[in-house]
Amino acid sequence: MVPAPSSAAASLTRAGSLTRAGSLTRAGSLTRAGSLTQDAALLTPAHQFPLGGVLGPRRRAQAIEWAAQTGGLLIEDDYDGEFRYDRQPVGAMQALAPEHVIYAGTASKSLAPGLRLGWLVVPAHLVDDVAAAKARTDRHSSSFDQLTLAEFLDCGAYDRQVRRSRLAYRRRRDHLVAAVRRHAPQAQITGIAAGLHALLELPPGLDEDEIITRAAARHDLALEGLRAYCAESGPHRPALVIGYATPPEHAFTGAVARLMAVLTDTARLTVPGS
Numbered sequence: 001m002v003p004a005p006s007s008a009a010a011s012l013t014r015a016g017s018l019t020r021a022g023s024l025t026r027a028g029s030l031t032r033a034g035s036l037t038q039d040a041a042l043l044t045p046a047h048q049f050p051l052g053g054v055l056g057p058r059r060r061a062q063a064i065e066w067a068a069q070t071g072g073l074l075i076e077d078d079y080d081g082e083f084r085y086d087r088q089p090v091g092a093m094q095a096l097a098p099e100h101v102i103y104a105g106t107a108s109k110s111l112a113p114g115l116r117l118g119w120l121v122v123p124a125h126l127v128d129d130v131a132a133a134k135a136r137t138d139r140h141s142s143s144f145d146q147l148t149l150a151e152f153l154d155c156g157a158y159d160r161q162v163r164r165s166r167l168a169y170r171r172r173r174d175h176l177v178a179a180v181r182r183h184a185p186q187a188q189i190t191g192i193a194a195g196l197h198a199l200l201e202l203p204p205g206l207d208e209d210e211i212i213t214r215a216a217a218r219h220d221l222a223l224e225g226l227r228a229y230c231a232e233s234g235p236h237r238p239a240l241v242i243g244y245a246t247p248p249e250h251a252f253t254g255a256v257a258r259l260m261a262v263l264t265d266t267a268r269l270t271v272p273g274s
Contacts, residue, residue, distance in 0.1 A: 001223060001242050001255055040073040041066075046081045046090040050229045050241040052191015052199050060093055067100035073123075074101045080109045082162045084194040085170045099123045107149065109196060109245070110162050116141070117149055169196060172244045176256055183260040196245035199226070202238040202263075211240065211266055218265075219258040 043063060045055035055063075067074050076093045084090070094103035103121035111117070122130050152158045173192055180189045186203035202211065208225035215221040226239040247255045 001221065001244065001246065001259065038072070040075055042075045042077060043093070044077045044079065045093055046078050047084075047191075047194045049079070049195075050191075050197065050199060050226065052193075052195060052197070054090055054193075055093075060096070064093065064097045064100060067097060072100070076101050076103045078103065078105050080195045081105070082110050083166055083169055083196060085166070085173065086193045094121055099125070102126070110158070110165060111149075115145055115149075117145060169245060172252060173198065175253070176242065176244050179256050179260050180263075184263040187263065197241055197243045200240040200242050202240065206238060206263075206266055208238045208240065211238075211262060214266055215259070215262045219262055221255065221258045221262065223259075223262075 041063065043055065045060060047054065063074055066072060074093065074097070078092065081089065081092075092101075092103055094101040098121075100123065102123065104118065105120075106118040107115055108118070120130065149158070152161075176198060177189055177192060180187055180200065184203070188201040189198050190201065191197070191199045202208065208227055212223045212225055215223045224241050226236060226241055229241065230236065242259070244252070
């Protein structure tokens with residue numbers, strides 16, 4: 001139940017293009033934006049990964065103000081914006097400042113990552129540069145796949161696919177939330193209004209590494225802790241980042257049951273005298 005990270009964030013980080021943009025990613029914390037010396041900042045404002053928060057209007061305005069004042073660029077990675085369950089879709093920042101925001105979308109969550117299809121909405125003055133960079137780095141995007149996706153969009157089939165997927169993932173999310181509340185009521189599950197992952201904050205006394213090790217050794221379950229996503233060292237409440245889209249349909253219920261067994265077994269062992 002390891003989640004897939006934001007694709008744009010992963011690729012840009014591997015390329016070494018972002019050295020301090022991680023300081024902008026914590027939901028509701030853009031106070032350091034004014035002191036940035038970089039030319040660009042990567043944000044996931046609709047559904048932050050991995051905490052799952054939404055960037056509020058004031059913080060969005062601060063980020064746009066920074067871009068306008070410095071000439072910087074905001075890269076808006078909308079990696080799972082199609083999947084909102086309890087609220088209306090969040091508007092794109094790109095619409096507020098089209099000359100300062102690059103909007104990135106992908107079909108990897110709604111269709112399949114193997115298609116390698118995504119899109120950028122780029123400020124007009126950058127279109128030629130971005131097209132040239134794409135030609136230099138990757139000439140292998142399938143024209144057939146792109147034309148097929150265009151037809152999928154035009155005929156309404158993509159919308160139907162998103163609606164089916166959204167319903168299926170919402171059912172998975174609801175199953176996970178109900179199981180946590182029933183079997184591990186001291187744990188807090190957050191970031192569940194959208195996306196394909198949730199943040200499970202562990203009860204006091206439980207350790208991330210111990211949970212992850214026990215899950216792998218005794219229950220054949222791959223888990224990932226919040227610590228793996230921390231850009232800077234420092235205290236944080238132990239938590240697991242739970243992806244609920246990966247297990248196939250026949251295995252999902254069993255995977256959730258094994259997760260609950262890990263939590264309850266570990267909690268029992270931490271009780272004095274148990």
